[in-house]
Amino acid sequence: MMKIRAKSALLTTGWAKNVDICLTKAGKIERISPQAGPMEPADHHADLILPAPVNLHSHAFQRAMSGLTEAKGPDPKDSFWTWRRLMYKFLDQLTPDQMEAIAALAFMEMAEAGFGSVAEFHYFHHAQGGVAYDRLSEMADRIAAAAQATGLGLTLLPVFYQYGGCDQRPLVGGQRRFGNDFDQFAKLYQEAEATVLSGPDDWTIGVAPHSLRAVDPEGLKRAVQLAGDKPLHMHLAEQVPEVEELVAHRKARPVEWLLANHDVKPNWCLIHCTQMTSDETVGLANTGAVAGLCPITEGSLGDGIFNGVAFAQAGGQIGVGSDSDIQISLWEELKQLEYSQRLRDRSRAAYATTEKSTGRFLFDAVVAGGAQAAQRAAGGLEAGAEADLIALDTDNECICGREGDVILDSLIFSGRGQGCITDVWSAGRPIVKQGRHIARDAIVDRYKAVMKQLDH
Structure with missing residues (x-):
């Protein structure tokens, strides 16, 4: 002892x-x-x-891109979508050994920043051109090896990724390294689960249907069934074009569609949610699911501002993650979250209550919400x-x-x-x-x- x-x-x-x-x-x-x-x-x-919070959303391989996407591209109106094209070009060259080394550095920096564990949203599955490795979970195994080398707790979230958009267009370029049909994904998940079960007792695994753009309704239904009561994480309502695409193809906004078509439960973690109406904000809060916020990345990509104060007032649960890992800092994520609310509303001490200061409210919230989202018994x-x-x-x-x-x-x-x-x-x-x-x-x-x- x-x-x-x-x-x-x-x-x-x-x-x-x-x-x-x-x-x-x-x-x-x-x-x-x-x-x-x-x-x-x-x-x-x-x-x-x-207590050391969970970093509830990370794409570890993107740590190697930090600082590489700040110049103007050929598009005079640079956006999330131009950034994404650069990301695909970068990742198309990475090998498993390189992936493991990059993830180890990211996990090391998370530990030094005060995070006790990470929920790794892992969608980088295959070799160049989308060719599957002999062991489908090769890249997921490398994430586990990086966590083992650093000692960081791990909730591994293999990502199910089918299409390039709601029109079910095929994956192209670097995207092909992400894609699986459901049967192949289920096999990949089983292999990754075996890796997690062979690791430290505090490790766990969940399922991550990438987004409503990248997974069709039947695929999402099957992913939800595969997850059962385990953690289920998904990107949701991050960008205005995403909202427009969902409205065009499914006649509903992302949060609106999800709440109407699925029984969203506390084991769900919806990432970003920066494009929500007032009704959607209250509706999502009422599910008991965690909103996974990544304020530094959301600021970097110009995603928008989460309806944080309204979500908190409705009893919603939150956690924070480093997402693109452009800067891994627990304290800066919390500061950016609070300042975004102040800038939007022209206010101060946005999250403070009569019982708790701003910092105390935020810290308590992300400790509890991160533990819930990762299903880690570390809520305080x-x-x-x-x-x-x-x-x-x-x-x-x-x-x-x-x-x-x-x-x-x-x-x-x-x-x-x-x-x-x-x-x-x-x-x-x-x-x-x-x-x-x-x-x-x-x-x-x-x-x-x-x-x-x-x-x-």
Whole structure:
């Protein structure tokens, strides 16, 4: 059993001072109790312990594209769709070894940013030209290998991808590396599930029909059946052209169509949802599903602004993810989410309530929502939960010895929160020490070697 002694900790019951957090060998929190006497030994001492949230949406391979899509293309009105064409061109060259190295770097950076696990929305399945590997789950297995190498918790989400749009046009170019008919996808899923079951006990698997554009109604129905009660994640209502395409082909907006045709449940996580009406916002909130928000990527791609305040007021659940991995930062995702609401509404403290500050509300929300979306028993610091923990130094220019909710406000809004993280544990595994991932040098060296091989 490992004992962490903290001067302060954010428990599911609220802030607590001078506590001992005892972990089992299996990586669970066994108990949290008042600090024992000064002569009682502890394995680790920390100023502050927070629960480490789930990064609920990532495309790890896109980490290698960070910084490569900021120049004007041939289209005078650059958009998400021109970015996507560049992404397809880039990925068409990646090998399994390169994919694994890139994913390892992304997962390492997630750990250093304070994420305890990741829900990897994995749609990069096949070799160049869409040729299937001898083992269909080859690329999914490489995602698992990267998680194993970094120690990060994993919810693997193999993506079902059929078409290039609602008109069921065939996949072309780089897209062909994503595509499967349902029977092939089901076999790929079974192989990936075996890989996950052979990994650490805290790993799990779900199903990810890519979007209403890329999966037809029958395909979505079969994907929902395959998922059962497991996590089911899907992109939804991200871009205006997507909304227009759905209206043209299915006579309904994306959220409207989904709510009318499926029993959306709490095991669902709908990603982005930046194009919703007021009625759709309340309707989605009422399902109990999680809205998976990626504010940095949504800002980068010009997606739009999530109806965050209205969704929260309707009781909706949220989590955050790093999506394109252009910048992997827990605190910056939360800041961008809050500031987007302020800019749209010309307000301040948009998410704050009479009981909680802005930072506290957001942090509590993404800890709970991320755990729900990933089906990970890590929704806060309490006995029986996975020991996904962040240790932070408070004697610095960011926190300055502050207490309570203002600590979270300082971490999120000062722009200095990343430097306060000293240690991170994922299911009790120590993966960050003194602010650095324990395998940082080897992971970075391998990534740099891969980047020299790629045409970018």
